[in-house]
Every structure is written in structure tokens, then in C-alpha cells.
Amino acid sequence: TKPGTMFEAIGGFDSIDKLVTAFYKKVGNHPKLIPIFPDDLTETARKQRMFLTQFFGGPRLYSEERGHPMLRKRHLPFEITPERKDAWLECMNAALEEAEIEEPYKTAIFEKLTMTAHHMMNTP
Numbered sequence: 001t002k003p004g005t006m007f008e009a010i011g012g013f014d015s016i017d018k019l020v021t022a023f024y025k026k027v028g029n030h031p032k033l034i035p036i037f038p039d040d041l042t043e044t045a046r047k048q049r050m051f052l053t054q055f056f057g058g059p060r061l062y063s064e065e066r067g068h069p070m071l072r073k074r075h076l077p078f079e080i081t082p083e084r085k086d087a088w089l090e091c092m093n094a095a096l097e098e099a100e101i102e103e104p105y106k107t108a109i110f111e112k113l114t115m116t117a118h119h120m121m122n123t124p
């Protein structure tokens with residue numbers, strides 16, 4: 001693990017795991033998100049753990065397995081409306097609290113994910 005990365009600052013794999021687990025529990029119960037996600041979120045969560053590890057400066061696990069993230073393209077099969085974007089961010093904000101990610105990292109992560117989430121919208 002490289003020192004000085006967000007990944008390291010928040011506590012590495014353990015923290016990513018807590019965050020992602022809390023996040024998909026909320027996604028799986030959110031009426032606006034249920035229709036586009038699979039019933040079993042195990043594999044989705046596994047990919048997200050790899051992605052966020054890499055996104056926050058940790059080992060490049062996602063790209064080693066799946067290549068270039070191309071996240072906007074990978075999301076095109078799903079109708080991502082402004083309402084679903086807000087729902088996704090609402091789940092993430094609650095998960096950041098639940099996983100006890102501390103300031104200033106919590107706000108920095110939420111801002112980075114907010115920008116990425118905006119980029120993922122593909123349906124009015």
C-alpha cells in the first residue's frame with residue numbers, strides 16, 4: 001500500500017469492505033434502485049470493492065481483472081435517471097456514516113463519488 005493515498009488514510013481493505021457492504025445493503029432496499037440491480041448483489045459488491053480500492057489509490061485490482069473501467073459505458077444498459085443518481089448518492093452517504101469513515105476523508109470521498117455519479121446519468 002502506497003502511503004499518502006486515500007485508500008491508506010481511511011484504513012485500507014477493511015474500511016472499503018465495511019463501506020461497500022453497508023452500501024449494497026441500502027441499495028438492495030431502495031425502491032428506486034431495486035429495479036435495475038440484480039437480486040443477488042454479491043458479485044456487484046465484489047467488483048465495487050475492487051473498483052473503489054483502485055479509485056482511492058490502492059492496488060489496481062479492478063483493472064487487473066476487468067481491464068479499463070469504462071464506467072459510463074458499463075452503465076449504459078441501465079436507465080440512470082437523476083432520481084436514481086440521487087438515490088445512489090443517498091445510499092453512499094449513509095454507508096460512509098455507517099462505515100465510520102472520518103472527516104476530512106468522508107467529504108472528500110463523497111465529492112469524488114458525486115462527480116462520478118453525475119457522469120453516469122444516461123436517461124432524463
Ligand code: HEM
Nearest residue numbers: 036037044047048051066074078080084085088116117120
Ligand atoms: C455496476 C447502477 C453509479 C461503479 C452497476 C450496475 C448497476 C449500477 C445497475 C450493474 C450491477 C450488476 O449487474 O452487477 C448505478 C447507478 C448509479 C451508479 C444507478 C448512480 C449514479 C456508480 C458510480 C460508480 C459505480 C458513481 C463508481 C464510483 C460501478 C462498478 C460496477 C457498477 C465498478 C461494476 C462494473 C463491472 O461490471 O465491472 N452500477 N451505478 N457506479 N457500478 Fe454503478
